[in-house]
Amino acid sequence: xxxxxxxxxxxxxxxxxxxxxxxxxxxxxxxxxxxxxxxxxxxxxxxxxxxxxxxxxxxxxxxxxxxxxxxxxxxxxxxxxxxxxxxxxxxxxxxxxxxxxxxxxxxxxxxxxxxxxxxxxxxxxxxxxxxxxxxxxxxxxxxxxxxxxxxxxxxxxxxxxxxxxxxxxxxxxxxxxxxxxxxxxxxxxxxxxxxxxxxxxxxxxxxxxxxxxxxxxxxxxxxxxxxxxxxxxxxxxxxxxxxxxxxxxxxxxxxxxxxxxxxxxxxxxxxxxxxxxxxxxxxxxxxxxxxxxxxxxxxxxxxxxxxxxxxxxxxxxxxxxxxxxxxxxxxxxxxxxxxxxxxxxxxxxxxxxxxxxxxxxxxxxxxxxxxxxxxxxxxxxxxxxxxxxxxxxxxxxxxxxxxxxxxxxxxxxxxxxxxxxxxxxxxxxxxxxxxxxxxxxxxxxxxxxxxxxxxxxxxxxxxxxxxx
Ligand SMILES: [Fe+2]
Ligand SMILES: [Fe+2]
Numbered sequence: 001x002x003x004x005x006x007x008x009x010x011x012x013x014x015x016x017x018x019x020x021x022x023x024x025x026x027x028x029x030x031x032x033x034x035x036x037x038x039x040x041x042x043x044x045x046x047x048x049x050x051x052x053x054x055x056x057x058x059x060x061x062x063x064x065x066x067x068x069x070x071x072x073x074x075x076x077x078x079x080x081x082x083x084x085x086x087x088x089x090x091x092x093x094x095x096x097x098x099x100x101x102x103x104x105x106x107x108x109x110x111x112x113x114x115x116x117x118x119x120x121x122x123x124x125x126x127x128x129x130x131x132x133x134x135x136x137x138x139x140x141x142x143x144x145x146x147x148x149x150x151x152x153x154x155x156x157x158x159x160x161x162x163x164x165x166x167x168x169x170x171x172x173x174x175x176x177x178x179x180x181x182x183x184x185x186x187x188x189x190x191x192x193x194x195x196x197x198x199x200x201x202x203x204x205x206x207x208x209x210x211x212x213x214x215x216x217x218x219x220x221x222x223x224x225x226x227x228x229x230x231x232x233x234x235x236x237x238x239x240x241x242x243x244x245x246x247x248x249x250x251x252x253x254x255x256x257x258x259x260x261x262x263x264x265x266x267x268x269x270x271x272x273x274x275x276x277x278x279x280x281x282x283x284x285x286x287x288x289x290x291x292x293x294x295x296x297x298x299x300x301x302x303x304x305x306x307x308x309x310x311x312x313x314x315x316x317x318x319x320x321x322x323x324x325x326x327x328x329x330x331x332x333x334x335x336x337x338x339x340x341x342x343x344x345x346x347x348x349x350x351x352x353x354x355x356x357x358x359x360x361x362x363x364x365x366x367x368x369x370x371x372x373x374x375x376x377x378x379x380x381x382x383x384x385x386x387x388x389x390x391x392x393x394x395x396x397x398x399x400x401x402x403x404x405x406x407x408x409x410x411x412x413x414x415x416x417x418x419x420x421x422x423x424x425x426x427x428x429x430x431x432x433x434x435x436x437x438x439x440x441x442x443x444x445x446x447x448x449x450x451x452x453x454x455x456x457x458x459x460x461x462x463x464x465x466x467x468x
Contacts, residue, residue: 001053001054001076002014003053003072003074005074006024006027007020007023007024007027007073007074007075008072008073008074008075008076009074009075009076010054010075010076010077010079011075011077011158013075016162019161019162022161022169023075023157023158023161026157026161026169026172026173029173029176030073030150030153030154030157030176031069032176033120033176034068034069034123034150035069037120037123037124037127037179038068038069038123038127038146038150039068039123039126039127039129039130039142039143039146040127040128040130040131041130041131042068042130042139042143042466043067043068043069044067045067045068045466045467045468046065046066046067046466046467047065047066047067047068047140047143047144047465047466047467048063048064048065048140048456048457048459048463048464048465048466049063049064049065049066049068049071049140049143049144049147050062050063050144050457051063051064051066051071051072052072052074052076052151063456063457065467068143068146068147071147071150071151073147073150073151073154074151074154075154075155075158076151076155076234077227077230077231077233077234078230078233078234079230080226080230083095084096084226084229085224086224086310087222087224087310087313087317087318087324088222088224088307088310088313088314088317088321088324088325088326089224089307089308089309089310089311089313089324089325090308090309090310090325091224091309091310092310092324092325094224094310096224096225096226096229097224097225097226097310098226098227099163100163100164100225101225101309101311103309104305104306104309104311105164107302107305107306108225108228108311109160109164109167109168109171111220111306111311111312112156112159112160112164112171112228113156113160113171113174113175113188114188114189115156115213115216115217115220116152116153116156116157116160116171116172116175117175117178117187117188117189117192118187118188118189118192118213119149119150119152119153119156120149120150120153120175120176120178121178121180121187121189121192121193122145122149122180122192122196122205122209122210123146123149123150124179124180124181124187125180125181125192125194125195125196125197125205126142126145126146126196126202126205128197129142129196129197129198129199129202130142130143131438132198132199132436132437132438133199133438133439133440134199134436134438134439134445134446134448134449135439135440135444135445135446135449135451135461136440136441136442136463136464136465136466136468137445137451137452137455137456137461137463137465138199138249138449139440139465139466140456140465140466141245141249141456142202142245143466144241144245145206145210145241145242145245148238148241148242151238152235152238153175155231155234155235156175156231157172157175158231159227159228159231160172162227163227180192180193181193181194181195189293189294190290190293190394191209191212191287191290191291191293191294192209194286194290197433198429198432198433198436199249199436199449200250200253200275200279200280200283200432201283201287201432202246202249203245203246203249203250203253204246204250204283204284204286204287205246205287206242206243206245206246206249207243207246207247207249207250207287207364207367208246208284208287208288208290208291208364209287209290209291209294210239210242210243210246211243211246211291211360211363211364212291212294212295212360213239213242214236214239214240214243214363215295215315215356215359215360215363216294216295216356217232217235217236217239218232218236218315218316219312219313219314219315219317219356220232220312221233221236222312222313222314222317222318223310223311223312223313224309224310224311225311228311247367247370248452248453249449250280250284250367250371251370251371251374252449252450252451252452253275253280253448253449253450254277254280254371254374254375254384255374255377255378255450256269256274256275256447256448256449256450257269257274257275257276257277257280257448258277258374258375258378258379258380259274259378259450260272260273260274261274261277261380262378262379262380270431272447273435273447273448274447274448275432275435275448277375277380277382277384279424279428279431279432280384281384281385282422282423282424282425282428283424284368284384284386284387285387285391285392285405285422285423286392286423286424288364288386288387289387289391289392289393290392290394291360292357292360292361292389292393293393293394293395293396294395295353295354295356295357295360296353296395296396297353297395297396297397298333298335298346298351298353298354298396298397299333299335299346299350299351299354299397300350300351300352300353301350303349303350303351303352303353304347304349304350304352306352307326307349307352308349312352314326314352314355314356315355315356315359326348326349327349328348329347329348329349330345330346330347330348330351331345331346331348331351331354331355332344332345332346333345333346333351333354333397334390334397335397336397336398336400336401336409339409340409341390341407341409353396357389361386361389364386365386368384368385368386371384372384387405387406387407387422388403388404388405388406388407389407390403390407391403391404391405391406391407391422392422392423402414402415403415404418404422405421405422435447435448440466440468442462442463442464442465443460443461443462445461
C-alpha cells in the first residue's frame with residue numbers, strides 16, 4: 001500500500017507510468033471539481049474523518065482531523081484472489097477476465113460510467129446541506145459520506161483509465177463536467193438530479209438511494225472481470241456507513257416526531273416544531289420509488305447478456321446459490337395488459353433486475369420495521385410503510401401507467417388529484433426547510449431530530465466533530 005504517493009494506491013501505480021501519468025493529469029481537474037461542487041463553505045475546516053490506511057478490515061479504524069481537500073483519495077482494491085474464476089453464467093469456472101472482454105467493452109464501459117456518475121452527483125446534491133446541519137455530529141457524517149463518494153469516483157475513474165483506453169479517458173473527463181440537476185448537462189440517472197436540499201431528504205437519500213448503490217455494487221462484486229470485482233468489494237466497506245447514516249437519521253427524526261406528538265395537546269408534531277409522520281412518509285415514497293428505478297426494467301435482455309457473460313451476478317451469487325448457470329428458471333413478473341395487472345413468466349436471466357430489486361426491497365422493509373419499532377417504543381400507534389413497487393415509477397413496466405400507493409391502476413386524473421397525499425408538496429418541502437436552522441454548538445441538537453444513540457468512533461455526542 002502506497003499511502004503517501006501523490007495518488008495513494010495499492011495497485012502498484014508506480015509500475016505503470018502511463019496509467020500513473022493519466023491519473024495525475026485527471027487529479028487537478030478532480031480537485032477543481034471538488035472545490036467548486038464539494039461541500040460549500042467548509043473546505044478549510046478541520047473535520048474528524050475516517051481515512052483508509054489499508055484495505056484490511058482494521059485499516060478503517062484511523063480517525064483524525066483533516067481538511068477535506070487534503071483527504072487521501074486514491075485507488076484501493078481488495079487483494080487479488082489467486083486463480084480467480086468466473087463465478088456464474090455461460091463461462092462459469094473459466095479463469096476470470098483480467099482485461100475487458102472485447103464484445104462487452106461498450107456495455108461494460110456504460111456500467112462503469114453510470115456507477116461513476118452517481119458518485120460526484122450525490123456530492124453535488126448535498127453541496128449546501130452543511131449550512132443547515134442539525135448538529136456537529138451530523139455535519140461530520142455528511143462530510144464523511146461526501147469524501148467517500150469522491151473516492152468512489154476515483155475507483156471508477158481508475159477502471160476507465162486503466163481498462164478502456166482513450167474512450168475511458170474521455171468518459172473520466174465527462175464525469176467531472178455533468179452537474180446534478182443541470183438541464184443542459186444533467187447526471188445520467190434521474191434520482192441523482194433530484195434536489196436533496198434539506199436533511200430529511202438527505203437521510204432518505206442515504207437510506208434508499210445509497211442502498212441501491214449497495215445492491216449494484218454487490219452484483220458487480222461478483223463480476224468475472226476481476227478489476228471491477230475487486231474495486232466494488234472495497235467500495236462496499238464504505239457504502240455500509242452511508243446507509244447507516246440514512247437509516248439512523250430517519251430513525252432519529254421518527255423518534256423525535258413521536259415524542260413531539262406525545263407532548264403536543266393535539267398529537268401534532270408540527271405544533272411543537274417537529275416533522276409530522278405524513279411528511280416523513282411522503283419522503284419515503286419519493287426516494288424509495290426513484291431508487292427502485294435504478295435497478296432498470298423488469299424484463300431486460302441486458303441483464304441476461306451480462307449474466308451470461310459472467311459480468312454482473314446476483315446478490316450473494318456465491319453464498320446463496322447452488323446453480324450458477326440459471327439457464328432454465330423463470331420468474332413471474334407483473335405486467336400491464338388490457339389495462340389490468342397480469343402475471344407473466346419471464347426467463348430468469350431476463351428478470352435479474354427484478355430479482356435484485358426484490359432483495360433491495362426486502363432490505364428496505366427491515367429498515368421500516370426498525371422505524372416502526374421506534375414508534376411503538378414511543379407509544380405512537382401510526383406506522384410507516386413502503387409504497388407498492390408499481391407506484392411513481394419512471395423506468396420499466398410501470399412507467400407508462402399510473403398507480404395508487406397500493407399499486408392499483410388509476411387514471412392520470414386521479415393520480416394528479418391525489419398526488420399531494422403521496423409525494424411531498426411544495427408546502428411540505430417549505431415547511432421542512434423552515435425547520436432547518438443550523439445548530440453548531442458541540443453537544444446541542446436541533447429540535448426536530450433526536451440525538452444519536454452513540455457518537456462516532458466512541459467519542460461522546462458533545463465532541464467537536466468539526467472545528468468551525
Ligand atoms: Fe458511492
Ligand atoms: Fe454511498
